[in-house]
Amino acid sequence: MTQDMLLGNEEPSKSKETFLEKFCLLAKAATTTSALLDVIRQALEAPNVFVFGELLAEPSVAQLKDSEDAKHFETLNLFAYGTYKDYRSQPEKYIELTPAMQKKLQHLTIVSLAIKAKSIPYALLLSELEIDNVRHLEDIIIEAIYADIIHGKLFQNTRVLEVDYAQGRDIPPGYTSQIVETLQAWVNSCYSVSNCIDMQIKYANAEKSKRILNKERVEQDLINLKKVLKSQASDSDESMQIDTHGPGTSGGLGQSELRKKPSKLRNPRSAAAVGLKFSK
Template identity: 80%
Template sequence: MAQDMLLDAEESSNKETFLQQFCTLAKVASGAALLDVICQCLSSPNVFVFGELLVEPNVAELKDGPDAKYYNTLNLFAYGTYKQYRAERDKYIELTPAMQKKLQHLTIVSLAIKTKSIPYSVLLEELEINNVRHLEDIIIEAIYADIIHAKLFQNTRILEVDYAQGRDIPPGYTSKIAETLQAWVNSCDGVSNCIDMQIKYANAEKAKRLFNKERIEHELINLKKVLKSQASDSDESMQIDTHGAGPSGSNMSQPELRKKPSKMKNPRAGPVGLKFSK
């Protein structure tokens, strides 16, 4: 994991280095040399962000001059999509096959930023491709370029995206980003407050149950004491009855009480006389 992060950081640094080289050339170039720098940057397989080059003074001057198409094309690669290029081709320079494919890769990145599951139908329409095999080749090239991390599901015809490289932020879009982030912060605050309330409720319920448990345990202890006291009183009462006076207030001693009574012999009954009536 750490090694992958280091590799990603190294590749990102290399891409920034390539962009800085073009920015350095643009600072001192003019005329045809500047236009050539722009074309090289658009064709470079290692550059996928163009905001820093766009703000270079020499490049910004092209916006209202006779070579405005170069500025528009650079702006398109920074913020636009392949479909926009096909809709207004007159605004831009003629793209080479390498430039077109790169713009298609950037279009995939734009779609991946918006959603993580992209149907083939959407990709075919946005890239204006009518061949699924060709589409998959372009997607695989974008994956190898490390601008997206994704998986192709040919059975369901869906591109599942795990990661997408960010694109340049259009001018004036910063306020929208700030609003989105503020809405996200407000949502997080709401969730945090809800969690705090749930924690307080849970703690209150826990305290209530502990209190009831302690009360029940205390009542059980008192009940055991009462039962033990009653059992002790009963034992004492039995001892008093055993050592006390005999029945009918007689003063018979204990040995006499324990003495086994003698059996009485029943006298043999005499003959029974029968009397007959006349």
């Protein structure tokens, strides 16, 4: 049985950005540290906020990194760039997550996996989300689909999540240079492919020209051969006409002479009789 959870091809609406802007404004307006920490916790629990880069960039939030409230900064950093396994590996580094926060972090982990691969086995999802129940896993995936951060289908027979779309996550600091290098490598690869195609086109055109010239040469040779054969056939016909109707060249008798000769030798006995009678 296949469960189709495709929600459409449209990209997420800009309402998520609006929600994030609201928390950025609240962070700017916070006059005390406790108020700022409360804003951070609200952003982490908010169901429609899945990017946190702008909030991290707020000066008041950045100052928390080296303060006694650094756990709030690290937790916000975790939700921006990390995964559920990162949290489980060092839970003491972060604030205690509420059930809503944990579920959101699991949703973000699914997004990270969906960005890397379009076909995600259940086994990998169960491992990354540290879930031992397939039904629970499917519920979390369906929640992520309805949250509009991924589009895809659940194939229960093959136990695979096929992803059609995944929302992008925040880009870690210093990662931009890696993106530039990746894009440059892609551009260089495109140039190489383009040059290879140009060479193949030139080779194909040269081969085509050779074939055309060869074809023209063969056709001309055929025309010349036909002319020679026709000329030889004409000479042969003329020669045969001369041998059949012309005078003999070997001293033999012609046809008219051959027809006349037998008439002189007709009735040899009569001639003998006449000869005998004359001798008496």
